[in-house]
Amino acid sequence: MRRSAIMPRFLLAMLGSLALSGCGGSSSPSSPATPTPTPTPTATATPAAANVADVILDAGPATLSSNNAAFNTPFVTVTICAPGSTTNCQTIDHVLLDTGSVGLRIIGPVINAALLAALPPEMDNAGNPVAECYQFVTSYQFGSVRQADFKIAGETVANMPFQTVGDGGAFANVPASCSSGGGAQTATVNDLEANAILGIGSTGTDCGALCQSASNNAGALYYDCPASGCDQIIARTASTVAPFQQLPNPVAAFAVDNNGTILTLPAVPQAGAAALSGTLTFGIGTQADNHLTAATLLTLTTSQSNRGPGLLTATYKGKIFPQSYLDTGSAAYYFVDTSLTACTGGSVGFYCPPSPITLSPTLTGLNDVTASAAFTLYNPNALAAGVNVAPGLGINPEVAASMMQTNDQSFGFGIPFYFGRTVFTAIEGVDAGGTPGPYVAF
Amino acid sequence: MTTLRPRTHRLIVLALATLLAGAPGLAELGKLTGSVQADQLRLHASLRHVAFTTHVRHELTLPNGGTVREFTNPAGQVFAVRWAGPGKPDLRSLLGDHFEAFRAANVGQTGRFERLSRRPLVADGTALKVAAGGHMGYFWGLAWLPALVPPGVQPSDLQ
Numbered sequence: 001m002r003r004s005a006i007m008p009r010f011l012l013a014m015l016g017s018l019a020l021s022g023c024g025g026s027s028s029p030s031s032p033a034t035p036t037p038t039p040t041p042t043a044t045a046t047p048a049a050a051n052v053a054d055v056i057l058d059a060g061p062a063t064l065s066s067n068n069a070a071f072n073t074p075f076v077t078v079t080i081c082a083p084g085s086t087t088n089c090q091t092i093d094h095v096l097l098d099t100g101s102v103g104l105r106i107i108g109p110v111i112n113a114a115l116l117a118a119l120p121p122e123m124d125n126a127g128n129p130v131a132e133c134y135q136f137v138t139s140y141q142f143g144s145v146r147q148a149d150f151k152i153a154g155e156t157v158a159n160m161p162f163q164t165v166g167d168g169g170a171f172a173n174v175p176a177s178c179s180s181g182g183g184a185q186t187a188t189v190n191d192l193e194a195n196a197i198l199g200i201g202s203t204g205t206d207c208g209a210l211c212q213s214a215s216n217n218a219g220a221l222y223y224d225c226p227a228s229g230c231d232q233i234i235a236r237t238a239s240t241v242a243p244f245q246q247l248p249n250p251v252a253a254f255a256v257d258n259n260g261t262i263l264t265l266p267a268v269p270q271a272g273a274a275a276l277s278g279t280l281t282f283g284i285g286t287q288a289d290n291h292l293t294a295a296t297l298l299t300l301t302t303s304q305s306n307r308g309p310g311l312l313t314a315t316y317k318g319k320i321f322p323q324s325y326l327d328t329g330s331a332a333y334y335f336v337d338t339s340l341t342a343c344t345g346g347s348v349g350f351y352c353p354p355s356p357i358t359l360s361p362t363l364t365g366l367n368d369v370t371a372s373a374a375f376t377l378y379n380p381n382a383l384a385a386g387v388n389v390a391p392g393l394g395i396n397p398e399v400a401a402s403m404m405q406t407n408d409q410s411f412g413f414g415i416p417f418y419f420g421r422t423v424f425t426a427i428e429g430v431d432a433g434g435t436p437g438p439y440v441a442f
Numbered sequence: 443m444t445t446l447r448p449r450t451h452r453l454i455v456l457a458l459a460t461l462l463a464g465a466p467g468l469a470e471l472g473k474l475t476g477s478v479q480a481d482q483l484r485l486h487a488s489l490r491h492v493a494f495t496t497h498v499r500h501e502l503t504l505p506n507g508g509t510v511r512e513f514t515n516p517a518g519q520v521f522a523v524r525w526a527g528p529g530k531p532d533l534r535s536l537l538g539d540h541f542e543a544f545r546a547a548n549v550g551q552t553g554r555f556e557r558l559s560r561r562p563l564v565a566d567g568t569a570l571k572v573a574a575g576g577h578m579g580y581f582w583g584l585a586w587l588p589a590l591v592p593p594g595v596q597p598s599d600l601q
Binding site: 100101102135137138176177179180181182183184201203207208210215216217218219221303306307308309310311323325327397398406407409410412 | 505506507524528529530531532533534535541544545548563564573574575576577578579580581582583584597
């Protein structure tokens with residue numbers, strides 16, 4: 001993911017009261033937010049199919065501080081249990097649904113103590129527990145790797161490795177090799193603006209072949225953690241089946257419906273909405289409800305790519321961006337275009353077009369298929385109070401250092417791209433509806 | 443990340459530290475280059491030096507596909523480092539004394555700064571400029587010291 005949320009400061013005060021009326025606690029079953037300002041459609045019924053999960057975008061976990069509401073953030077609800085138990089379980093709401101990362105990462109204090117104590121850490125060859133450092137673009141998360149029985153909708157994974165973020169004990173101290181990449185540590189619900197992240201990107205595990213060698217540092221780093229603390233980086237096997245080592249893509253680890261996902265979200269009007277409801281369907285071409293019906297299929301780079309996995313090529317105003325991507329964990333479009341009007345003051349970093357502008361990037365897959373990804377760019381200052389979901393927002397990722405030109409290869413299509421679309425994401429190395437992943441289709 | 447083994451880190455750090463301490467010289471450049479070549483063999487990495495009219499690029503390509511490119515000015519001072527690869531490099535080492543300033547610029551407001559617009563990590567001071575970015579499993583960035591940049595050289599020249 002490229003996040004956390006992008007809430008401009010000027011919106012925070014407006015949303016303060018809204019956050020207070022948010023969802024139930026992190027340990028209770030999801031009860032979708034019912035914000036007061038704007039009546040919006042909400043889920044009217046739990047989908048009957050075992051392979052369909054509800055998705056909601058709202059102000060985020062009830063425990064968030066009032067000035068820190070989530071924005072343009074898709075959430076799902078998951079359940080974890082002690083391995084083999086049907087009673088020592090916890091349902092966790094407001095889990096950030098992220099196609100821009102892989103693996104389940106739960107903020108440690110969200111897990112109740114009795115359950116946490118029953119979730120065994122993964123052990124390494126030295127007989128010590130294992131921890132992980134996972135790098136996001138602007139932050140990192142550190143914590144133990146534990147195993148739990150995982151469930152979302154009707155799909156399950158037994159003994160699935162996940163990361164307990166901000167764990168204590170031998171995992172309390174972040175190794176220097178984890179923090180030396182820069183950025184902020186994300187360790188709390190307030191840091192993340194979510195109770196957990198469910199990473200369902202296009203790869204089967206969160207590190208792949210790179211982490212199978214201890215010397216090949218990558219976006220994920222696994223550590224040996226004796227009682228004295230975590231220091232030594234260790235090799236971990238990439239596997240989507242037990243006995244796991246790296247964190248798997250939870251979808252890839254399902255027994256069925258494990259080749260990809262289908263995210264369907266309604267369109268959002270320019271004025272935005274307090275909340276938005278959609279669905280996440282598991283599997284592509286595995287059930288009656290998940291046929292590959294998309295008009296356009298674009299194949300993605302794999303883990304073997306020297307540019308990284310999951311990438312498309314965007315073309316915008318005649319310029320090529322070969323490291324572009326779709327990412328539900330990004331709250332806006334991220335691209336550099338200095339010809340657009342930049343926002344100032346509380347919304348600095350965003351683009352502030354005086355009037356809505358249609359921008360017409362295209363996306364091209366490795367299969368040379370090209371699709372329009374045109375959108376209308378809106379001014380964030382036009383958004384009303386109580387808005388937690390808004391379309392067409394753009395951010396210049398280099399606003400504070402626009403001369404640096406380090407982002408001239410990348411056009412990020414965040415969650416607004418998904419509004420009004422059904423987007424298929426197929427996982428690397430498996431057939432999905434007759435076409436091998438990885439691909440996106442819409 | 444642009445996987446630098448500890449020794450490589452240390453060597454680059456030494457070079458940068460010397461630079462940052464304001465006592466660089468051709469001897470340091472020679473030492474750096476020779477040491478990087480030694481590491482190249484040990485790491486099975488490839489190393490190229492490319493001379494431009496204004497500066498020299500020293501490019502180390504690592505087994506994981508990542509690269510670290512150091513740029514030296516005519517005085518032999520490392521004035522910029524660019525990185526790209528499947529992980530973040532050890533910026534604490536690469537930036538030396540500037541790392542804490544860089545870190546503070548990005549986390550000093552309890553994370554709100556970066557969450558505000560999710561722009562990649564930056565430092566935009568007069569002594570040090572850093573811009574970084576990336577996506578899942580791939581990260582890039584450029585750090586440079588404006589005072590040491592050869593006249594006429596722009597960040598876009600440092601590819």
